[in-house]
Amino acid sequence: MKVYLPAIAGFVPSEMVQCIAAFLDACYIARRADITEGSLQELDAAIKKFHIHREVFRTSGVRPTGFNLPRQHSLAHLISQIQEFGAPGGLCSSITESRHITAVKRPWRRSNRYEALGQMLLTNQRLDKLIRARADFVARGMLPPTHAPPPKPILPSNDDDDVGIVDEYVTGNVTLARARERSYPRHLKDLAQHIHQPQLVELTQRFLYDQLQANNDTSSADIPLQQCPYPASKISVFHSAVATFYAPSDESGIRGMRTERIRSTPSWRKQGPRHDCALVVEDQAKAGMKGMSIVRVKLFFSFTHDAKTYPCAFIEWFKRIGAAPDSETGMWKVKPDTYRNGARITTVLHLDTFLRGAHLQPVFGRDLLPFDFHFSYSLDAFGAYYVSKYADHHSHEICF
Incomplete structure (x- = not known):
């Protein structure tokens, strides 16, 4: 339905x-993991x-017999059930599916995918033993009941999945892929010519000036280009970056952390270029989309200046239409x-300003x-x- 909604706008009654x-x-x-009074x-x-x-x-005659549908009727009791029993947390009557996640899916991810059944059973056995040992240690007074395990170190992702769960203890950030692409020139002017974006040189110089003069009120737009430093080091180009953020309402790690990959590549699965969009934070004091903007990534790169x-x-920038979300x-x-x-x-931005990827859907009108689109x-x-x-669910919580 999330794809269906913008497709029918303008074709059916408002x-x-x-x-x-x-x-x-x-x-x-x-479906949110935490439901507050405001959420209710x-x-x-x-x-x-x-x-x-x-x-x-x-x-309009689409449903002349009424709305006596069991699932729709249950909406009327949803709030009172949440107040009485707490946040559903995505659970439903299919409790076996929830157990399937902990007993099958997660052990499968920890296996090497070859004859995984024995590895999965061994993982479950060891997890059960650890749970029983912990309960025994608490009963003997060797561990306090509120004792929490120490935080795990930050570990980079080794796979190339678009999204996934993260069990490591990390904070929300965006980092470049682990390996650079070796088919690009290593010098800025040659790179700008290679990707047919001559303005990349000037934009990178002005970006570097703003980074070096962060505590200065003077902007790079107010000075001649000759006064902006030129990055003389080698340029590294990447086809993706990994965003890690706190999203407990989605399928995530044990600490509610989730990863997704933002891609910018000239060829995606031999079907043409792919340049993903992302959310960048412009004003942390403003909530939701009023404090964020949408950008489209044309190139990920890095360079070194003064060590x-x-x-x-x-x-490339997108700008909001109107001061509020669409009424329909x-x-x-x-x-x-x-x-x-x-x-x-176009602009060059530091990855520290990125929050996560964004999904744009066309206003079709x-x-x-055409069939060959x-x-x-x-x-x-x-x-x-x-x-x-x-x-x-994370997008629903922040893109309001």
Whole structure:
């Protein structure tokens, strides 16, 4: 439904779109790991909005017999059940599926994938023994009941998965991939010529000036380019970066940490280029999308200046449309940020400003797409996009 929602906007009555959006909001809020009084108020508003707008299905003749559907009826009791029994945390009557995660899926991830059954059984046996030993140590007074295991060290990811769980104790950050790509020139001017982006040289110089003069009120835009330092070291180019962030409502590690890979590559699975979008934090004092912006990564690279390494990204900007989310879908709209001549505004940003990846969905309008439309140029073919807050639960919590 998160893909279906923006696709039907403009093709069906507005109340139908609002009904589906309200239903999705209710599902995502109820699925959160931690539910506060504010969350319950949001859930109550979403359920009421759903019950109001669903009447359009009756008045339009889509559902003439009423809404006596068991799953929809259970929404009316959801808030009282949460207040009485606590946050569902994604659990349902299928408790066997929850046990399947701890007994099968996680031991499978810890195996070497070859004849894994014996390894999985051994993992479960050892985990059970550790649990029993811990309970025995607490009973004997050798461990206090509130004693927690020591935090694990920060370990980089060894795989190339798009998303995954992280059991290590880490804080939210974005880091470049472990290995650089060796098919790119190592000098800045040659690299700019290689990727057909001549402005990369100037933007990198001004980026370096702003980094070195962080405590100065003077911006690189206010001085001549000749006064900006030139990074003379070798340039390393990467096709991806790994974002690690706290997302307990999604499938995550034991401390609620989750990883995803943000990609920027000229060839993705031999089907064309892939340049992912990301959320960057501009103002931490503002909540939600009002304090963040959407960028599209054209290149990940790093260089060294005065013995300090600068991981950064060459990006294109998107700007928000309006001062609030779209009234129908409940999602923010953005459009490419351009100069007066129509060229897209580009910048070099430090990876410290990145939060995580972002999922943009086109505002299709009323025109149908051609049959030969390819996904690789979807971020270039439309005038506006929805920032999908339904990509996952973490997106729903921050993209409001």
